[in-house]
Amino acid sequence: MIRSKIKVFVKTFHGKRQTYDFTVLISDKVEKLRDLLMQREPEEMSSYHVIKLVYPMGTIKNLNLD
Numbered sequence: 578m579i580r581s582k583i584k585v586f587v588k589t590f591h592g593k594r595q596t597y598d599f600t601v602l603i604s605d606k607v608e609k610l611r612d613l614l615m616q617r618e619p620e621e622m623s624s625y626h627v628i629k630l631v632y633p634m635g636t637i638k639n640l641n642l643d
Contacts, residue, residue, distance in 0.1 A: 585610065592621045 580603070587597045587610060599613050607630065615622045622628075629639050 587614065591625070
């Protein structure tokens with residue numbers, strides 16, 4: 578069976594350092610994670626200009642909020 582959705586775990590390194598889990602379509606763009614974070618923590622996320630998604634081996638993608 579081929580899945581069309583995946584679960585993504587996001588750990589933030591600001592504020593309360595919360596961990597979130599999101600379910601997204603595999604065809605969604607990385608910017609979708611930014612939008613989901615903005616929905617969950619709009620006040621906190623509005624104070625940042627750059628979001629970096631990282632994994633243990635390095636940086637995957639830098640998202641500019643402008």
